[in-house]
Amino acid sequence: MPDWEKSSTARVIPPARPRKLAKVPFVELADGRLQGVVSSGSDIERVYVSSVATGTYTFACSTNNNRPCGGARGSFCNHILALINEAVLQYGAGRVARYLRVEIADGEPDTQSITAGMSSTSPPHGDTRAAAPVFSRFLRHLAYLELAPTTAPLPEMQWFPPTRVVA
């Protein structure tokens, strides 16, 4: 194999794996958190902004209008559980576990062991200050759909070949 460190096209990020987006339209591993947006089951206009911090597993969940989520008090609410589940689908369990720094005692990590590994430490409930920036990152993400395609060549994309290797 060619030397990875001397390759101009070294693959750094495995591609996102396809998943259904209806329940959790947005999830990312960014800013030291697993964070994202979960659609409300009852109100189509409402979404929840949920996050779990790397290392401490400090969690937060609130609506986009900054109302606290009733379920996220002593432990992870259903929105956060859904977020973890979809993150594993999109990025693969290994990458999610590594990012959150969850130690899995034996075997390969999966949604269940990642969730259990964090819950067992009784993680603290954080404030919802992150909700606004996460929600605006979601809006920025959606705005990509509205940017015009171009038929002028982008030579810099030569640095970004696809890869068949999955996370």
Place this chain on the structure above:
Amino acid sequence: MVPADQGGGVMRADLLAGTIAGLDEALAAVDAFDRVLVAGLLRPQPVQAASLTQLAHAVAGTPLASRVAEAAAKAAAGAASEDHFVALAAARTAVLGSVHDALMTQVAEAIGRPGREEIVTTGGGQQAANVLAAGRSWLSDLARRGWRGLDNDMVSGSAQVVSAMLPDPALRRLATLLDGFAAELAASCPGAAAERIPARRWADLWSRGMLLTLPGAAGPPVTGTVTGRLLPLGVDLQEHPTAAQAQVYAVFEPADGTVSRLVRASVAAPKPDTVVGAGVWQLLRPHMSLLAAVSQGRSMDLTDMPVTTEGDLIWSDDHARPGQPADPFATARVALPTAADAATTPLDRHPVRIAVPVFLEGYGARKDDDTLTFTVAGHPLAVDTDRIPDAGPLTPEAVAASVACIGLLRWDAGSFNVQPLAVETTVRKKAAAVHAGGWTGGTTDKDGVKAEKAATDATSVLQERAGRLLRK
């Protein structure tokens, strides 16, 4: 099988294995600078000073010499300004440009096709200076911190710059580059804990970004229009989490009977990172009718299609209509050997830009572990099957069982390889042609239909959410 001594069309793989004088020294200067960026330039150590000097020496005989020498000295003292960083990026780019040129000379001898016309560039183009300056400032901070000094705050500083650039098509090249670059940096935070650093790659992206912040650096101008027949060879896909580009390689036969030439037609779009696989084709498909023609195996007739000096068609459906069926393998066997290659504009010359259409047959295929190697005229040529897009009928297995291949000859990390665009192979005991871009225009294949349906669902959820939540 084509006899090995036939002129044109048969690749002299032996010529690709030859050594190039000065290549190792040039790459050593690049590697030295790349190590400087790993540690950063806030508090430069003597070893970094020596590396900077090594890069400056590599361009000592060029017009850049004095500016780069000054920049290297300032950077070694921990006092580099943005202009100094630009000078260092220019030096690294010039060295890799010379590597590109040497490799392309070797390629031209190996494939024996008509030569490439030299391009004389003219600067020009007005671009929004403020946002370019913001990009340059972010890149300068990156160089000071170094890859080992990366943290989330540092990386997220790019988001505003990218958001400001993306809507402006004139800034799309830099915006797309910075967006993909920042995503990789973010995924590798904190830099101090990263297992390994893709030093060549990130220094490439950094240097390229730096140069693109200079007004007039982006893009050769459209120099004319072409009228004639377009015979597709295959599709190359490139993507990062939030952008994708499809490039169709084709032989163009001018209606006036002049010599045919190799051209590319591109379509690119920013995308949410959850639009993947077939979703990418769905995103690009409506903007270039050529994608449908490719998957139907058709030629297209062009009338007054704009073209650049680099042989890039600036596609517009108004200037194209579907033509007769045209088998890419017939095009590769008959039309490709006499088509003139396009040259690359000087500022864009870098080994990563090498993507030369070739036709191979009569080779042997050998698989060790995960790597596939063709033996072409007795010489090994690595096959980059990782580049085959997932949303398509072509698979590494089909390539391993193939007897003929249309591909792109590329170079990376010290050696040439071939990226398969299409192969003639055996599928269920029958001879068949399989194309990497077979699903670009849509498909009736069972797996393909499933992938298309999943992608449609994902995109419609995002569009619904955007319609509800994005303030118009």
